[in-house]
């Protein structure tokens with residue numbers, strides 16, 4: 001693939017400028033490395049290479065080919081593909097759930113006074129969680145309740161039997177399905193270990209049983225680890241409310257010390273934001289000739305601190321190296337997940353110091369400053385101090401900050417949507433459900449996940465979301481997909497006037513929301529589950545998730561975490577449309593199972609559709625089928641013809 005094929009006029013101009021600059025400076029980025037690899041392994045892509053044991057690797061052939069179709073041990077193509085897929089689910093679940101564990105441990109430390117600087121920011125949410133988890137709170141201090149809630153959440157990881165606590169939030173039908181299929185998650189760690197055992201050589205060889213085993217670990221993530229991460233982060237750092245901010249590389253400042261927080265767990269980023277506004281640190285920055293200290297985010301850490309603090313987002317996954325190529329970043333802090341080792345190579349060409357902070361993630365070519373909750377404030381000040389000192393090394397002749405940034409409104413949560421839609425005194429999901437029942441809104445689509453160097457940057461997200469809006473489908477977003485659409489201006493309330501079909505536009509105008517709701521980071525996909533639950537509870541549009549006019553999509557996914565998320569969505573009853581297939585196409589049986597038969601088992605299934613218009617058609621047809629089954633009235637308006645929504649096609653426009 002040549003590089004031109006991964007940009008188009010729709011790619012945000014800041015990235016295009018920085019990609020050109022990287023080329024001029026001889027800095028390799030993800031696109032160069034992808035192109036250098038050339039054709040990638042087709043056997044791996046089809047899911048028919050088994051590396052589970054060292055009798056292999058067993059590189060199988062497709063039926064009809066000259067290569068054998070069974071491995072040394074006799075594992076068939078179906079077994080091999082299903083084992084690979086189950087391990088992907090377990091790995092993705094492990095990552096997000098381990099994040100949840102860190103948050104639960106932080107809450108425990110904060111409650112015990114062992115994490116100075118951290119406290120309880122949302123007491124009502126803590127108390128509601130205590131009630132839900134059966135923690136008695138009579139006569140107990142807030143700290144004592146927090147301690148017991150944290151312990152109860154930590155118990156979910158090691159639990160051996162029954163069901164993890166938050167699965168009781170799901171509709172009865174989903175819970176029944178999970179029990180019937182034997183996929184009710186018993187304990188978060190247990191299900192990950194179960195998959196690693198089950199997929200070991202000589203254990204499970206049945207493709208359906210393997211996929212279901214993987215799905216149990218995915219459910220343990222969605223209704224367990226990720227849900228714990230989201231809820232306890234809200235308790236510790238505050239439950240987000242709608243907030244205005246800016247997104248794209250133009251949020252870097254020429255006159256300020258620029259610090260990027262990149263990764264996933266918000267504990268350190270929160271401390272950095274505090275340290276960066278400390279008068280003493282600002283004084284040090286001014287002594288270096290800087291006007292300010294500017295913190296901005298990359299990837300899901302960015303989404304976390306955007307939602308709660310209005311901290312600007314510099315970019316998503318694909319932009320992490322491009323931010324460094326600006327030559328204007330003094331420090332990039334990294335913790336865990338989605339950090340390309342390539343950032344260290346890019347930083348070596350500039351003055352940027354990349355500071356790794358997690359005991360789990362060491363990167364050659366970076367400085368390691370270990371972070372712990374006990375000493376977070378000192379560590380944060382040390383890191384900000386390093387960045388301030390590094391400002392003197394910025395080469396003004398090589399610094400080039402693209403001037404593109406965009407307004408966004410973020411901070412929509414299960415709770416804040418209630419208030420946004422129904423008002424402070426009469427909060428609720430009634431207006432949303434009524435909008436769907438009345439045929440103004442066709443349904444809701446969650447468009448989530450990563451962006452990939454294999455496709456034109458941003459485009460898959462923008463085209464799909466625009467097509468959904470045109471069809472009066474309300475969109476909720478998380479992760480890097482939300483950042484892609486944010487850069488293009490789709491997270492502004494005005495986007496409803498520019499791009500939404502008439503019915504959706506009426507609702508957005510009446511309530512004052514963007515047609516695309518930014519719901520947070522990827523662990524916050526758990527919020528989408530609780531939003532669906534609120535829609536069910538409000539009534540009139542389905543008694544369980546599989547009856548709701550709701551679907552999910554991940555146009556640019558590539559992460560194991562995305563596979564886990566996709567499977568917990570499917571296991572929860574949702575159609576999930578992926579922009580590229582899972583690596584299973586070598587097995588007809590596994591493909592048939594996850595894209596077809598699964599619907600009869602959980603009510604949900606996958607579809608693979610790279611073309612955004614066709615994907616939107618598929619989602620709209622699915623929502624229409626759900627509407628018909630519910631006997632809802634026909635849609636009030638026909639979608640306007642393609643290209644004839646009132647607004648311009650969103651090429652990112654710089655904020656004035």
Ligand code: NFS
Pocket residue numbers: 264299300316317337338448449450451479480481521522523559561562
């Ligand atoms: Ni999600 Fe967040 Fe982005 Fe993909 Fe990575 S940042 S956890 S995995 S790339 S959306």
